[in-house]
Amino acid sequence: MWHIPVLVAVFLAAGAALAYVLGAAAVLSFVASDNTRYLAVLPQKIFSQIDVFSLMAMPLFILAGEIMNRGGVTRALLDVSMALVGRLRGGLGHVNIMTSIFFAGISGSAIADAAALSNTLVPEMKQRGYSEAYAGAVTAASSIIGPIVPPSIILIFYGAVMQTSVTALFMAGIIPGLMLGAALFVTNAVAAKVGNHPKLERGDIIPLRQALLHGLPALTLPVIIVGGIVFGVVTPTEAAGLAVVAACFTGWFYNVLNAQAILESLRRTAMLSGSIFMILAAVAALGHIASLERLPEAIATLVNDLGLGPLQYLLLLNILLIFVGMIMDIPVALALLVPLLAPVAIAQGADPTHLGIIICFNLSIGLITPPLGGVLLIVSAVTGTNYWKLAWAILPFVIVELLVLGILILVPDITLAIPRAMGLVN
Numbered sequence: 001m002w003h004i005p006v007l008v009a010v011f012l013a014a015g016a017a018l019a020y021v022l023g024a025a026a027v028l029s030f031v032a033s034d035n036t037r038y039l040a041v042l043p044q045k046i047f048s049q050i051d052v053f054s055l056m057a058m059p060l061f062i063l064a065g066e067i068m069n070r071g072g073v074t075r076a077l078l079d080v081s082m083a084l085v086g087r088l089r090g091g092l093g094h095v096n097i098m099t100s101i102f103f104a105g106i107s108g109s110a111i112a113d114a115a116a117l118s119n120t121l122v123p124e125m126k127q128r129g130y131s132e133a134y135a136g137a138v139t140a141a142s143s144i145i146g147p148i149v150p151p152s153i154i155l156i157f158y159g160a161v162m163q164t165s166v167t168a169l170f171m172a173g174i175i176p177g178l179m180l181g182a183a184l185f186v187t188n189a190v191a192a193k194v195g196n197h198p199k200l201e202r203g204d205i206i207p208l209r210q211a212l213l214h215g216l217p218a219l220t221l222p223v224i225i226v227g228g229i230v231f232g233v234v235t236p237t238e239a240a241g242l243a244v245v246a247a248c249f250t251g252w253f254y255n256v257l258n259a260q261a262i263l264e265s266l267r268r269t270a271m272l273s274g275s276i277f278m279i280l281a282a283v284a285a286l287g288h289i290a291s292l293e294r295l296p297e298a299i300a301t302l303v304n305d306l307g308l309g310p311l312q313y314l315l316l317l318n319i320l321l322i323f324v325g326m327i328m329d330i331p332v333a334l335a336l337l338v339p340l341l342a343p344v345a346i347a348q349g350a351d352p353t354h355l356g357i358i359i360c361f362n363l364s365i366g367l368i369t370p371p372l373g374g375v376l377l378i379v380s381a382v383t384g385t386n387y388w389k390l391a392w393a394i395l396p397f398v399i400v401e402l403l404v405l406g407i408l409i410l411v412p413d414i415t416l417a418i419p420r421a422m423g424l425v426n
Contacts, residue, residue: 008387
């Protein structure tokens with residue numbers, strides 16, 4: 001069966017759709033391993049993989065994010081952030097990070113965050129004296145807060161693949177996301193002092209009271225989404241439905257949203273959701289053949305033979321994922337590797353919720369890491385910044401984010417504090 005992973009890599013490199021490649025690899029694996037008789041139960045396995053109530057939250061959160069991107073939310077959040085931190089040295093860098101924190105509690109997507117701020121804030125940073133590469137770097141670095149804090153599309157994806165509570169994952173992502181934001185604030189402050197970055201003058205900033213009043217509808221969106229889940233008022237799926245309603249209301253308030261924008265949001269949501277569910281179906285097929293061939297048990301035996309303890313294995317897993325994240329999109333990595341490698345860590349005593357945050361945090365860093373960081377490519381394309389200049393400028397941020405990841409790996413209680421307080425994990 002060695003040739004199947006090779007074919008998968010070749011077809012992915014050629015640009016074939018991930019779901020088709022994984023599905024074909026799964027069927028070929030059944031044939032190559034003489035397990036074709038088990039193909040009859042494959043539809044049942046696929047249905048059980050996607051018949052998860054919490055997965056309903058994913059298309060709803062995607063729709064809410066699409067509507068917000070077209071509904072004037074970004075500009076309102078930018079104004080609030082400028083009023084709060086714009087007068088500090090390197091103010092627009094701080095504004096960039098704070099807006100990403102606000103945006104993370106709404107869209108849950110690094111790609112959406114990076115694209116929105118690349119269009120709006122990077123040109124303004126360049127105009128005020130920041131280098132083009134630094135403006136793009138701070139935008140890309142702060143965008144990965146989105147996949148960590150709730151709502152997060154990749155956390156929902158992980159929860160579906162590993163059958164882990166999405167609510168627990170959402171709650172576990174709050175403190176790591178805020179830690180990441182704080183670390184980026186410090187990094188930007190140091191860069192501002194070293195590079196003598198400018199600060200905004202009073203006349204450049206909307207007064208705080210005015211900014212807060214104008215931005216109030218946008219600011220209520222994270223409260224509805226995160227606050228409702230934290231206090232147990234709504235489930236993640238119900239919060240996603242409320243987010244769609246609130247996003248439509250916010251777009252109406254800012255007088256930006258129209259019927260064409262809503263139709264385009266629905267079209268994009270259908271495309272993204274369909275592709276994700278197709279990947280999940282392919283993952284179910286691969287998981288079925290992996291269980292038949294006892295691949296997780298074989299990996300566990302190898303780990304035991306090497307004498308790796310729980311922490312050693314977790315560190316080795318993260319080193320592997322760092323390199324994987326440099327060349328693979330997150331859904332690809334989650335689909336191919338997590339079902340095989342994560343169960344071994346869980347069997348050694350790792351908490352599934354903590355492990356989910358670590359894996360998603362790790363792979364999110366890959367979005368801003370060369371040579372194929374997806375967010376870097378988007379920021380480079382949108383802003384016109386040379387890719388390799390952008391990659392060089394973002395290295396200090398990548399190092400800081402890896403340090404935060406290391407702390408989270410070594411101190412699981414940080415990640416699990418809120419889920420434990422809510423009784424979601426032991």
